[in-house]
Amino acid sequence: xxxxxxxxxxxxxxxxxxxxxxxxxxxxxxxxxxxxxxxxxxxxxxxxxxxxxxxxxxxxxxxxxxxxxxxxxxxxxxxxxxxxxxxxxxxxxxxxxxxxxxxxxxxxxxxxxxxxxxxxxxxxxxxxxxxxxxxxxxxxxxxxxxxxxxxxxxxxxxxxxxxxxxxxxxxxxxxxx
Numbered sequence: 001x002x003x004x005x006x007x008x009x010x011x012x013x014x015x016x017x018x019x020x021x022x023x024x025x026x027x028x029x030x031x032x033x034x035x036x037x038x039x040x041x042x043x044x045x046x047x048x049x050x051x052x053x054x055x056x057x058x059x060x061x062x063x064x065x066x067x068x069x070x071x072x073x074x075x076x077x078x079x080x081x082x083x084x085x086x087x088x089x090x091x092x093x094x095x096x097x098x099x100x101x102x103x104x105x106x107x108x109x110x111x112x113x114x115x116x117x118x119x120x121x122x123x124x125x126x127x128x129x130x131x132x133x134x135x136x137x138x139x140x141x142x143x144x145x146x147x148x149x150x151x152x153x154x155x156x157x158x159x160x161x162x163x164x165x166x167x168x169x170x171x172x173x174x175x176x177x
Contacts, residue, residue: 003048005039011055012037015168016083020132025054025167060165075174078110082131082161082169085111094175100149113150117142118157131169136161139176 012022012033019033026033026047035041043051070079070089076097078090087105095102114122121140129135138159145152156176164170 003043003051005037005043008033008043008051009037011051015055015166017167018131021167021169022054024133025163026050054167056166063165066162066164070172077172077174080110080171080173082171085109088170098150105150110150113145113147113152115142115145115152118145118152130161133161 008022012019019037020030023030023033027050028047032041036043036047066079067089070077070091073091074093075091076094078094079088080086081088086107086109088107090098090102090105098105111119111122117140121138125131125138128138130138140157140159141155142152142157143154158172158174158176160172160174162170162172
């Protein structure tokens with residue numbers, strides 16, 4: 001049974017994915033995704049196969065390996081969802097800076113703990129083409145956040161955008177010494 005445009009739209013929206021992101025994963029442009037969703041263009045067999053792969057909620061061995069690498073890193077590093085800022089993994093060195101147990105932070109957005117500089121840079125990402133893949137890493141200077149639970153000290157932070165098995169973007173956040 002062919003996949004309908006409304007099903008594509010529904011699956012994309014459930015994952016809070018933009019048409020541009022889906023287009024990137026499909027290897028087409030945003031206008032093509034729009035036409036597919038509106039039923040103007042038929043979905044090819046290859047596209048249907050790729051859509052199934054994108055929308056199937058599965059974790060891969062690569063994602064598990066990435067999580068292990070982050071957790072066992074000797075650097076101050078953590079991995080978040082690029083869209084929601086939910087914590088996905090953190091190194092023990094990073095966890096030692098935090099005054100909340102990891103269980104209180106996992107799968108929760110860390111954006112409320114961000115410094116002013118992080119919030120400002122976050123707001124500028126769209127204009128820099130971050131979400132469209134025009135850049136995949138960024139180094140920024142951050143000030144302290146003065147938060148007693150999840151302190152951030154002034155310094156340099158490296159953001160690196162990577163994709164997970166489900167097609168969602170994640171951000172590796174590393175404090176540079």
